[in-house]
Amino acid sequence: MxxxxxxxxxxxxxxxxxxxxxxxxxxxxxxxxxxxxxxxxxxxxxxxxxxxxxxxxxxxxxxxALLKAVVRENIAGRFVEWSNELRDFAGSTPDLVRYAFAVWVERIAHTHAGGIYKLMTSECCNFPELATFYLEEVIKPGHDLVRRILQRGIERGEFRPIDVNAGIHLIMTPMFSYIQWRHSMGVCYPDSLGISAQAYFDMHLDNLLRGLAAHPQ
The missing domain is CATH 1.10.10.60 (Homeodomain-like)
Incomplete structure (x- = not known):
């Protein structure tokens, strides 16, 4: 140097x-x-x-301290921004869900930030304090954000009444499955998903919004 x-x-x-x-x-x-x-x-x-x-x-x-700063810089520190975007969104809740997925794919899934999920899930059992930190600063705020989206749709009559806590996992599990693949098998075999990322999320959103719709078309 x-x-x-x-x-x-x-x-x-x-x-x-x-x-x-x-x-x-x-x-x-x-x-x-x-x-x-x-x-x-x-x-x-x-x-x-x-x-x-x-x-x-x-x-x-x-x-x-360095890892905690990495998590806050890439994910935890963005929840205020995302919460404000949710609050100010003027469109329908299905459009909000589509927008939220697009933002997440762009800002998290297809960046190094997406790898933090795999990092934390693989290391949490060996470092319980870091697991607690991630639970409090990422998982719980993330769940609260998705809960607000689902409740918005139900209150506006756009989504049918559901168990919201179960709905959170319905939305988020395919997201985490994708970044788990992307930062593991996908590193060595980029085509092993079998379809494009766009096709993967289009299918998930189509099934998700059809299942949530108060009046399915």
Whole structure:
């Protein structure tokens, strides 16, 4: 790594310092998804971000703190934004469901953020504290968001009355199945799903919305 000889207060130094947290989180996200939490060393994260291990610890005092920051940056920290989008959505609830899926595919499923689900499910039994953290900051808020969508549809007469808690899993299980495949078998065999991602989600949405419809066509 080349030495930066810029003056301590130069704009270049300032920009570099401000960018470091994002660079470290990007490097950590990639490595955690590629190798798993236990197998990733903080030295590797620092090297990929082109900083020293000491610099990494200035921002994130432990590997656990680094993983929590990765989860918050990629998923947990977005729930306020997603909640506001739900609140302000003016269309029908079926259109809201389609929009939510499209956003999730674009922002989560087809990015490194999608690999966080596989990472956490594979590591949670070995790191119970991280499992509790993920449950409280990702799973429960995610369920609450989907619950609000379903309740919106029921209250507006667009969806038939259902067991909402069961409906949450009806919606989310195929999503998680897809990213589990994408970040496991799909890494080595991209065509092993047998259909395109678009076809997969189109079929799921068609079946889902037909099943939820208050007045099926």
């Amino acid at each position: 080349s030495a930066d000889i810029s003056p301590p207060d130069s704009p270049r130094r300032t920009r570099r310092k401000e960018a470091r947290p994002a660079e470290l989180l990007e490097a950590a996200t990639c490595l955690f998804v590629e190798k798993g939490y236990a197998a990733t060393r903080v030295e590797e994260v620092a090297a990929r971000a082109n900083v020293s291990k000491g610099t990494l610890f200035l921002y994130y005092p432990s590997k656990e």
